Amino acid sequence: MADLNELYQQVILDHNKKPRNFKALETPSITQEGHNPLCGDHITLQLEMDGDVVKDVGFQGSGCAISKASSSMMTAAVKGKTKAEIEAIADEFIKMVRGEIDPETESNHLGRLKIFAGVKDFPARVKCAALSWRTVQAAVEGSPDAVSTE
Amino acid sequence: MNTQTQKVSGLDVAAIRQEFPILSEQVNGKPLVYLDNAATSQKPQCVIDTINHYYAAQNSNVHRGVHYLSQLATREYEGARDIIKKFLNAASDKEIIFTKGTTDAINLVAMSYGRKFIKEGDEIIISAMEHHANIVPWQMLCEQTGAVLRVIPMNDDGELLMEEYEKLLSPKTKIVAVAYVSNSLGTINPVHRIIELAHAQDVPVLIDGAQSAPHLKVDVRELDCDFYAFSGHKVCGPTGIGVLYGKQQWLEQMPPVQGGGDMIKVVTFEKTTYNDLPYKLEAGTPHIEGGIGLGRAIQYLESIGLDKIAAYEHELLEYATEVIGGIKGVRLIGTANQKASVLSFVIDDIHPHDIGTILDQEGIAVRAGHHCAQPVMKRFGVPATARASFAFYNTKEEIDALATALQKVIEVFG
Numbered sequence: 152m153a154d155l156n157e158l159y160q161q162v163i164l165d166h167n168k169k170p171r172n173f174k175a176l177e178t179p180s181i182t183q184e185g186h187n188p189l190c191g192d193h194i195t196l197q198l199e200m201d202g203d204v205v206k207d208v209g210f211q212g213s214g215c216a217i218s219k220a221s222s223s224m225m226t227a228a229v230k231g232k233t234k235a236e237i238e239a240i241a242d243e244f245i246k247m248v249r250g251e252i253d254p255e256t257e258s259n260h261l262g263r264l265k266i267f268a269g270v271k272d273f274p275a276r277v278k279c280a281a282l283s284w285r286t287v288q289a290a291v292e293g294s295p296d297a298v299s300t301e
Numbered sequence: 302m303n304t305q306t307q308k309v310s311g312l313d314v315a316a317i318r319q320e321f322p323i324l325s326e327q328v329n330g331k332p333l334v335y336l337d338n339a340a341t342s343q344k345p346q347c348v349i350d351t352i353n354h355y356y357a358a359q360n361s362n363v364h365r366g367v368h369y370l371s372q373l374a375t376r377e378y379e380g381a382r383d384i385i386k387k388f389l390n391a392a393s394d395k396e397i398i399f400t401k402g403t404t405d406a407i408n409l410v411a412m413s414y415g416r417k418f419i420k421e422g423d424e425i426i427i428s429a430m431e432h433h434a435n436i437v438p439w440q441m442l443c444e445q446t447g448a449v450l451r452v453i454p455m456n457d458d459g460e461l462l463m464e465e466y467e468k469l470l471s472p473k474t475k476i477v478a479v480a481y482v483s484n485s486l487g488t489i490n491p492v493h494r495i496i497e498l499a500h501a502q503d504v505p506v507l508i509d510g511a512q513s514a515p516h517l518k519v520d521v522r523e524l525d526c527d528f529y530a531f532s533g534h535k536v537c538g539p540t541g542i543g544v545l546y547g548k549q550q551w552l553e554q555m556p557p558v559q560g561g562g563d564m565i566k567v568v569t570f571e572k573t574t575y576n577d578l579p580y581k582l583e584a585g586t587p588h589i590e591g592g593i594g595l596g597r598a599i600q601y602l603e604s605i606g607l608d609k610i611a612a613y614e615h616e617l618l619e620y621a622t623e624v625i626g627g628i629k630g631v632r633l634i635g636t637a638n639q640k641a642s643v644l645s646f647v648i649d650d651i652h653p654h655d656i657g658t659i660l661d662q663e664g665i666a667v668r669a670g671h672h673c674a675q676p677v678m679k680r681f682g683v684p685a686t687a688r689a690s691f692a693f694y695n696t697k698e699e700i701d702a703l704a705t706a707l708q709k710v711i712e713v714f715g
């Protein structure tokens with residue numbers, strides 16, 4: 152059965168309360184918007200690139216605890232990574248929250264992000280956790296459109 | 302069961318609950334506490350049985366056959382129309398148009414009345430607390446015709462500013478469309494006055510009755526509205542069926558927006574003669590079991606009594622306002638003087654979506670989101686709210702369960 156304590160772990164609650172990199176960048180190379188129309192979650196993600204590597208990252212917006220914590224931990228995870236590395240993490244993260252892979256045996260890139268594994272038991276919340284990752288995916292792929300999880 | 306509750310309103314809520322099979326379901330190992338009635342109501346056994354019986358013993362197409370079943374199905378379906386006519390106290394069955402729901406009914410008026418009577422520079426008045434279903438069809442009409450949408454503002458309690466409404470009314474106004482009861486705030490709007498003021502300038506008024514139909518007795522002739530729209534699924538009936546009431550004088554002048562079977566008298570390749578009301582506006586095979594089920598649902602509500610339902614729900618609202626509104630950190634959104642049993646709220650620093658998930662784990666169903674009223678969320682400066690909405694089968698014990706669960710939410714996020 153779905154376990155609330157798995158969803159709202161202390162780390163997630165901390166990131167919700169004190170999100171990391173919650174800021175606007177002075178000189179962003181990429182700005183990407185993401186929406187979750189169903190619950191009104193909204194993120195503006197900014198990346199400052201140094202060649203292929205993310206030098207700095209910031210996000211703003213509003214959303215539920217899951218989407219905010221996910222955004223916060225996403226920004227921490229992508230800093231210093233290349234576009235290809237980010238794509239690999241995003242891919243695994245989205246598969247994990249959808250329950251398509253077991254993070255313990257089938258992931259190579261997730262590390263601390265595995266605490267979001269519990270989201271898979273809350274189907275209504277998968278979009279919240281995935282929003283920031285869908286947004287960073289679009290950012291590094293150079294998508295011209297805002298991301299919408301609908 | 303709270304005995305005092307039963308005495309005051311005269312409702313035997315324990316017995317009523319027995320009639321709704323879903324209310325004995327368990328959710329996440331807990332008894333279901335269903336507080337999302339403004340989204341859709343649950344269905345009593347008699348409605349479920351009526352629909353079953355239709356398919357088991359009466360199914361046939363309507364208005365078509367000479368055979369026994371077709372006549373039976375037609376009689377049942379038209380009988381439902383008559384039940385609805387009496388429920389609304391409409392003057393004639395011709396004034397009761399079956400639609401898919403409130404949304405479909407409003408769209409029908411916007412497209413048909415709109416196409417005939419609204420042109421560039423004309424104005425359409427709605428209110429700041431409308432559901433998207435009573436905003437978007439008018440916006441689409443404005444785009445097509447060059448008409449202009451005007452919006453009656455509201456105060457911080459969620460009450461319409463009637464002085465502003467009076468100022469908006471002008472010779473340019475071609476229709477006023479407002480909700481009787483707001484789904485996001487619970488406000489009961491002064492529709493009598495709204496209609497009176499519009500009629501003083503010969504402007505017709507559409508009332509969105511999606512949230513009033515389940516709670517308030519409406520007599521369309523006493524109210525004198527020109528159109529009244531509601532959905533079956535919010536009055537204990539099936540989904541996919543609803544009603545547009547329209548004064549015959551308007552409906553007669555309105556062109557059909559869909560052509561096809563049932564809505565014609567004579568078709569040749571040169572010319573088609575349309576059928577009489579109400580069929581002129583009901584093209585194609587209708588939602589037969591939906592109509593019959595809705596008729597049964599209305600009979601059921603009337604057997605309990607809309608007045609008793611309103612009185613009991615008001616008690617629930619007052620109790621919930623006190624108990625939930627009294628929780629530290631909870632802010633009620635929508636504090637109008639006149640309210641139906643809708644309680645929208647936010648909790649400091651906790652997103653409604655998280656509230657919804659934690660309540661769900663306790664078996665409590667509430668709505669978390671923008672309630673298809675994004676302009677209302679913007680007006681109150683919140684991205685979303687949590688909303689508990691009560692029906693006559695809810696109890697004070699369920700409100701206590703909600704309060705306990707909300708304490709848990711606050712603990713988790715402490």
Ligand SMILES: Cc1ncc(COP(=O)(O)O)c(C=O)c1O
Pocket residue numbers: 339340401402403404405432434435480482483484509511512532673
């Ligand atoms: C005030 C109001 N208007 C219109 C609607 C739309 O009703 P439906 O989706 O049944 O067409 C609703 C339902 O949520 C409502 O609450």
